[in-house]
């Protein structure tokens with residue numbers, strides 16, 4: 342038997358102020374239930390699912406309205422059985438089935454289980470937990486038609502919010518105001534929960550990969566870039582989109598040069614996506630394309646073969662993160678590394694979030710970037726083995742102005758290639774300029 346509790350209602354410490362609830366992803370995957378304090382018991386042998394609903398007290402009707410009944414829950418979610426999650430009910434169900442094993446994921450909250458079964462679950466946890474984790478990973482990595490539809494909607498809503506922000510950003514005084522405009526558009530489209538904290542980074546802040554402070558003023562009429570990495574979720578399914586564009590509405594100078602490198606890299610990867618391709622090969626392609634772009638921009642010595650630059654991890658100085666990741670119920674979705682697949686312990690591959698051969702039904706992000714990170718560049722310039730490949734003057738010139746560029750789309754792998762789920766927001770420079778001029 343498998344026991345999976347859903348997410349629980351939580352409050353701020355020492356208060357009764359409830360935190361915003363978002364269902365735990367594995368539980369949602371199995372049940373579709375978005376409300377807190379439910380549990381699931383799956384009898385694997387009997388292929389029988391019992392959904393346990395909270396023991397709604399008399400107060401519920403007063404503060405939250407009439408509570409759902411077993412019958413209404415049965416009708417809505419269609420499990421094999423519905424029961425109220427009292428200690429007695431759970432004990433009766435487990436004692437009655439007498440499972441040979443009670444499987445739980447590591448770290449599962451076992452508080453609702455009867456004492457004897459809590460001990461059983463703990464004993465079984467070490468042996469069986471990897472099995473259950475693998476089952477979730479392998480199931481969730483391939484998206485069925487219903488999941489694909491939700492990802493499509495999350496992508497479309499988030500793309501529309503990016504478009505609205507491109508059109509309105511020049512009226513925003515701060516990064517926070519730009520964030521507010523993005524979230525307003527998501528709310529307006531009935532997607533009130535962000536899949537992650539938006540990154541709204543102006544100028545050099547674009548070099549901070551997970552910048553979420555979002556408090557700096559936005560300079561008026563500056564050619565400086567704004568990097569916006571934000572996506573809403575729809576029924577718990579995420580979008581993850583990044584666009585980078587000039588606050589002035591015109592791509593110019595070194596900003597434009599940097600943008601061209603990233604756009605070309607993203608296009609090269611997109612053109613190569615299809616089932617059977619190894620994700621780390623796509624990452625390699627991104628690094629190689631970036632290397633050629635860096636050479637053309639004069640940042641890296643042009644008289645050296647790309648392979649030699651790769652061997653010395655030079656492109657990774659500018660593209661220091663992985664090409665992308667699985668996306669689904671979680672923005673960095675379950676199943677990136679199948680059981681037994683190790684990480685590649687090399688600077689160019691260290692932060693790769695996925696190592697798999699692509700299959701139809703997988704959803705992944707494609708998000709190359711080019712950044713000028715002081716800590717990375719200073720270390721490289723101090724390391725003769727890397728410094729000899731860099732054009733120091735040119736690097737200094739870029740890092741004075743440019744923070745970073747990232748272009749990120751979400752794609753669904755199909756039998757013949759891919760479907761871009763976030764194509765609703767432009768990335769060609771002329772298209773962005775036209776949109777911002779409206």
Ligand SMILES: [Mn+2]
Pocket residue numbers: 581665666706708749
């Ligand atoms: Mn991402």
